[in-house]
Amino acid sequence: MQAMAENNAEQQMFAGMETALPLLPPVQLDAFEGPLDILLHLIRKQKMDIFDIPMAIITSQYLSIIDSNEELDVDVAGEYLVMASTLMQLKSRMLLPRQEVDEEGNEIDPRDALVAQLIAYEHYRMLAEELDEFPRMQRDVFKRSVFPESVHVERPLPEADLEGLLAAFGQVLKRMKKEVLHRVVLETMTVREQIQFVTEALQQGSMQFHELLHGQQSREALVTTFLAILELWRQHVIQVIQTQTHASITLMLSVSKQSDDKVQA
Amino acid sequence: MLTKNIEALILASDEPLSFDKLRSFLEPTESSDIRDALSQLEQHYAERGIQLKQVAGGWQFRTAPTCSNIVEKLWQTRPPRLSRSMLETLAIIAYQQPTTRAEIEALRGIKVSSSIIGGLLERNWIKVLGRKDVPGRPHLYGTNKQFLTDFGLNSLQDLPDSSQLMDATATQQEKLKLPEPTQTMEHNHHE
Numbered sequence: 001m002q003a004m005a006e007n008n009a010e011q012q013m014f015a016g017m018e019t020a021l022p023l024l025p026p027v028q029l030d031a032f033e034g035p036l037d038i039l040l041h042l043i044r045k046q047k048m049d050i051f052d053i054p055m056a057i058i059t060s061q062y063l064s065i066i067d068s069n070e071e072l073d074v075d076v077a078g079e080y081l082v083m084a085s086t087l088m089q090l091k092s093r094m095l096l097p098r099q100e101v102d103e104e105g106n107e108i109d110p111r112d113a114l115v116a117q118l119i120a121y122e123h124y125r126m127l128a129e130e131l132d133e134f135p136r137m138q139r140d141v142f143k144r145s146v147f148p149e150s151v152h153v154e155r156p157l158p159e160a161d162l163e164g165l166l167a168a169f170g171q172v173l174k175r176m177k178k179e180v181l182h183r184v185v186l187e188t189m190t191v192r193e194q195i196q197f198v199t200e201a202l203q204q205g206s207m208q209f210h211e212l213l214h215g216q217q218s219r220e221a222l223v224t225t226f227l228a229i230l231e232l233w234r235q236h237v238i239q240v241i242q243t244q245t246h247a248s249i250t251l252m253l254s255v256s257k258q259s260d261d262k263v264q265a
Numbered sequence: 266m267l268t269k270n271i272e273a274l275i276l277a278s279d280e281p282l283s284f285d286k287l288r289s290f291l292e293p294t295e296s297s298d299i300r301d302a303l304s305q306l307e308q309h310y311a312e313r314g315i316q317l318k319q320v321a322g323g324w325q326f327r328t329a330p331t332c333s334n335i336v337e338k339l340w341q342t343r344p345p346r347l348s349r350s351m352l353e354t355l356a357i358i359a360y361q362q363p364t365t366r367a368e369i370e371a372l373r374g375i376k377v378s379s380s381i382i383g384g385l386l387e388r389n390w391i392k393v394l395g396r397k398d399v400p401g402r403p404h405l406y407g408t409n410k411q412f413l414t415d416f417g418l419n420s421l422q423d424l425p426d427s428s429q430l431m432d433a434t435a436t437q438q439e440k441l442k443l444p445e446p447t448q449t450m451e452h453n454h455h456e
Contacts (some may be wrong), residue, residue, distance in 0.1 A: 034375025035348050079375045120372055123427070128349065128356040135330040136417040139343050140327045142315075142336050144276060157380040249454065 018208060029069040035083030038065060043118070053111055055091040062087055090114065133172040163243050164207070165233075169226050170248050173211050189221060194228035199253070202238060206252035209240075267294060268302045281323025281414060322420065355383050355390060355412075360427055362407035363394045371422035382406070390415065 032038045042061050043050055059170045066080055093110040100108040109115075118175060212229075216222045229251065232238040241250045274290060275282050287297055302322065303317075310317045316329050328336050337343060347355075354377055359371045369377050385391045389411035396402040408421070418424065 033353060034373055077400060083374070097448050112293035115392070117374065121374060124353055124357050124360070124372060127360065127425060128352040130418065131359070132347065134353050135333075136344075137327070137417070140330045142339075142418065144326060196373045209376075228357075244364045 027065055029065070029080070033125075035062075036082050036118055037125070038062060039083070039114075040118055040125070041123055050115060053115070055087065055111065059084075059091045086114065127213045147160040161242075164245065165230075166242060166248070167248060168209050169213075169222075172210055172222060173219070189224050191224055191227045191231060194221075194225045195232060198225065198228050198251075199237065200231060202251060202253045206250050209249040209251055212251060267291070267298060268305060271299065271302050272306055275317070275324050276326055278325075281320050281325040283323040287324070318417060319419045320417055325414075327417075348381075350377075350381050351384055355385055355408075357419070358385070358391050358406050359408050359412070359424060363397075363405035364407075365397050365405055367401040367403060389413075391438050 027038075027041070029038075039062065041059055041142055042048075045051060048054060048058075059187065061082060066084060075084065090110050100110070102108050137143065144238055198212065201207060209229075212223055216225055229238070229240075233240050239252050239254050241252070242248075268431045270291060271287060274287060284296075284299070284303075285304075288294070288296055291299060293401065310326075314329050314332050315326050318325055318327055320421075321329075350373075354369055355375060357372055358364055361372075366377050366382065382391075386393075389409050391406050391412065392409045394405045394407040397405050412419065
């Protein structure tokens with residue numbers, strides 16, 4: 001009975017809307033951060049009750065915004081279209097006289113999931129705005145800097161190239177002087193473990209490349225450690241420094257990584 | 266003399282100077298004396314163009330926010346505004362860390378482009394904490410020390426309290442589960 005009344009109300013509203021469609025200022029999609037942002041805009045702008053969204057109105061308004069922006073960016077079009085179909089599905093479910101009921105016999109509003117999503121997003125949208133208002137370094141507050149220009153003349157340490165690293169690795173392997181047998185064996189150590197090992201070793205300070213590999217017993221250990229070093233280098237967790245060709249190679253944690261660890265410590 | 270020394274140390278340090286470091290430089294001064302001197306200094310600067318602030322677990326002198334429009338004239342370029350997508354992504358990472366790109370996308374209801382994540386990584390505000398043990402082993406992101414320093418936060422606890430907002434959301438969501446009160450024609454004004 002109650003469901004019927006609700007549907008009637010919805011239908012009446014929809015009918016009323018067809019005759020006098022609430023006029024909204026035209027909006028550009030790129031002013032929005034996605035479908036949730038558009039829906040919140042529509043709901044808040046028209047002071048709708050977020051817990052009782054008039055699906056028919058919202059759906060038609062949403063679709064007209066999407067329609068008027070025909071040149072949808074293919075990268076994001078998917079999300080907008082998925083939302084369009086969600087809305088249309090909800091709209092039709094609202095028109096069904098039969099209400100769904102959960103285990104405890106309570107009516108399930110088909111809009112619940114969407115509402116929860118909207119509220120969660122609105123929450124973060126608000127937090128983002130608050131975050132933006134914090135006095136920000138270099139925008140609102142500044143710290144002492146003797147030469148402000150010096151930011152641009154920062155001299156990074158020379159970085160080793162992959163070739164240098166491979167050459168150094170070849171030398172370490174040569175030193176091993178072990179016969180290489182081609183065997184398929186179960187992997188006993190993982191790159192992940194070795195990443196852990198390398199980062200821990202570098203925690204104490206920088207290390208020479210050969211130092212780090214010195215303790216490794218097997219060829220497998222060497223290769224895995226080497227792979228771990230490459231992975232860490234790629235992720236900018238460590239820095240690989242070689243001052244000149246064929247010179248020894250130094251490994252150290254990246255500056256940011258080091259200072260972070262200090263905070264945690 | 267202690268106050269003078271502390272003031273000099275903090276001014277000369279490039280990074281926010283932690284209490285532990287201060288104490289190690291000032292040995293054998295009692296911690297409580299250092300703390301007193303710091304709060305004296307903090308008060309002394311409260312109304313000045315320079316302020317003594319505690320950020321990212323350390324002490325730092327920085328210009329007063331009210332002077333920003335004058336001070337920024339020292340530089341020709343102003344830092345670019347942060348896009349909403351960047352700010353929202355940053356806020357989600359700050360509150361949800363460790364979190365994955367997919368989780369951020371679920372909350373925002375839209376794709377998070379690599380340039381957003383890349384931009385935040387480049388500013389050193391976020392970092393990869395590890396990988397999540399789910400298929401695909403996606404990166405887990407969290408905020409960095411630089412984030413605290415740049416937003417003037419001493420620790421993550423200084424972020425705007427989201428619990429109150431969260432509670433409000435939770436009660437509202439609770440309401441959702443209750444049977445709806447008799448439907449009224451509340452939204453008549455839309456017609």
